[in-house]
Amino acid sequence: MARGTSPCRFRACPGSGSACGGDIGAACTVAQWLRYWLATDQGIRPRTRQGYADHVRLHLLPALGRIRLAELSFRDVRRMFMALAGRRNRYGRPLAAASLERIRATLRAALNEAVREGLIDTNPARGLRLPAAPRPRAQVWTDRRVAVWRATGERPTVAVWTVPRLVDFLDSVRGDALFPLWWLAALRGLRRGELAGLRWVDLSLETAELAVVRQLVQVGGRLVSFPPKSQASRRTVALDPQTVRLLRRHEREQRTEGRFWDGRAQVFTRMDGSPVAPTT
Template identity: 35%
Template structure:
């Protein structure tokens, strides 16, 4: 019986067929023992030698990332499952939607360790051109959000030694076509809407949204214990998010409670609403759903965030106003204050922004007349005219 001659190995490199392979000893992090791993597919001996030298150097420095047969789709599934416990349910739902709609269809079949900035730049470019529904263009904001989710996932892949470097760093996303323009209402338009919308059960929600700039989830999570009508203040402490049919209550977006002062009109409106709610509780008796929530149905059942979004638009019918989303009430509040000269840091606190720079970045175009106002102030201060 003739023995098959084994290919000769030299300096840890061997030729198998038409390609070269090298061997490196990996250290098991638990047992601290080493074991050999063969890595192949190199076109020349020199290519294999360079890869071998780098691998051995990385092993010595403790930065070695062993080759893994892991797809992007598998890694994203593993990543979101492992990090769900530390993220808000709404964030997890948003990440999962981004992964399922955009990342897995475009990248899921690729090897994690085969990703490169140039490859990703091409994918993000294609998303911007035809990554939306029915092959339509996907907004630059959506592409950037998708890129941000992948960047987070790959940053954790670096930490877990799945990849050596984050391939999203250095990739390019489509050029933004300026900042998105927010539809807002003037003070007069806000008053017109509130006075006309009192026929709707939820006019009090619209009034508070316009008066405070609170987010939809914050409105739905607001409790009477958070409001001091005598002091004309409320504290934004909780946020309610709808995920499918389930409503989840969590901390606010930046995990901070913030006080918000109320105007006399809104205080009066809230007092009337509390009396109405108390009367409904008596009328329903034992069937009433008891809670401390400010905004409920006649039965005490909580109102769903998605419903408020739809109803706010419906309540605008026939008012002759620019069509605006519920989140537009937040923009309207901020824009009104900034145009009337309220300092940015005060507006930032009312909105719950982490830093006034966020407010400036979003609403810089809300105060186009400021330069003229600055000249007027300077003239009066210096020249007395």
């Protein structure tokens, strides 16, 4: 890795230098580089950028921010993650292995860009070994687990309802204006962002098919449309006759209420026609 404090390919930092302290080069600190990277990398999706920004603010700046970028070492990185592994979250539990892995991914992405820019020779976060993040296994949300959750707050990481519990839920929301949304989520497995981003043009009720081609993501208080995150997420979902009937009735109700303008309109909206937020 490059050592010393001599500048390397200096460039002006956006925002009149207030965010990262002036020009960016090999002599800058890790804090300056991280802020510059967040402000200038246009290839990061907004939701991912928000996660990166949280990792930078909460973990990377306090631990590494004052070190010069050219002097950041593997030992510095390892020391930070050892400290993070002993930290407790707001619930009094250690940071999960998956959280540590995401923080490392943020740091690696930022330092890989510094390598590409010629500011450092190698990425000091490479080769760092973290505890393997266990893949959560789905557990059935039984009456006993519900009772434990109500008494202690303990719940499975991934829980699935029993068929009777799912039926009870659908019965309880049958009169809701967004009942078809709950139906699709329960029986066709669409994600929240996919449901919020679904447009009438993406439905073919004549052939009983639904195309998942976009999703709505909430970023900084705004709803932003994106394509699905992976090719596997782009898919066509077959619809059963009962689902088709529900969606046809939902379309008629939207037209009657004046919330259907054209095929580009959202399938699921608020009463004023605005899209439903995936976090609602």
